[in-house]
Amino acid sequence: MRTFLQRALFLLLATGMSLSLLAADAEKKKGSSKPGKLQHVVSFKFKKSATPEQIDQVVKDFKGLKKQISQIDGFKWGTNVSPEKHDKGFTHTFILTFASDKDRDDYLIHAAHKEFGAKLGPVLEDVFVMDFWPGK
Structure with missing residues (x-):
């Protein structure tokens, strides 16, 4: 049971970090482009x-x-x-x-x-x- 909880916690942390990095990358790309016309x-x-x-x-x-x-x-x-x-x-x-x-x-x-x-x-x-x- 303890191993299961450790793996679940690890997966949650890894997923959260991945989503955070993806959001930061998207914001960086958004900021580098010229807005509008x-x-x-x-x-x-x-x-x-x-x-x-x-x-x-x-x-x-x-x-x-x-x-x-x-x-x-x-x-x-x-x-x-x-x-x-x-x-x-x-x-x-x-x-x-x-x-x-x-x-x-x-x-x-x-x-x-x-x-x-x-x-x-x-x-x-x-x-x-x-x-x-x-x-x-």
């Missing part, structure tokens, strides 16, 4: 002379990049609704998501992106761009 945030401040029709065309053209550039995983946009009055004149924000830095870099040099950027001169006063990995 790369977020590419673009905010536009339009010239006072830009007409609503011109601004609508910019939005339409920007949205159209998703169909032209396969590296874009996701695309969202909206206009400022913050009551804080810290927008510094920026009215439109676009958030594009990419699976990797390389996908973002490929997007930046893509002909469709370059063509879109070239059209902005007449209507755009300023642009703000920031990229980040969620939680980093």
Whole structure:
């Protein structure tokens, strides 16, 4: 009976240690990967002379990049609704998501992106761009 209890205790301890090591290894792997998708945030401040029709065309053209550039995983946009009055004149924000830095870099040099950027001169006063990995 004593031998049985010793073996049972040994098996319980060995199982507990194995599970603990597996959990630690899984947590280590989880922590080493980049969480989520790369977020590419673009905010536009339009010239006072830009007409609503011109601004609508910019939005339409920007949205159209998703169909032209396969590296874009996701695309969202909206206009400022913050009551804080810290927008510094920026009215439109676009958030594009990419699976990797390389996908973002490929997007930046893509002909469709370059063509879109070239059209902005007449209507755009300023642009703000920031990229980040969620939680980093």
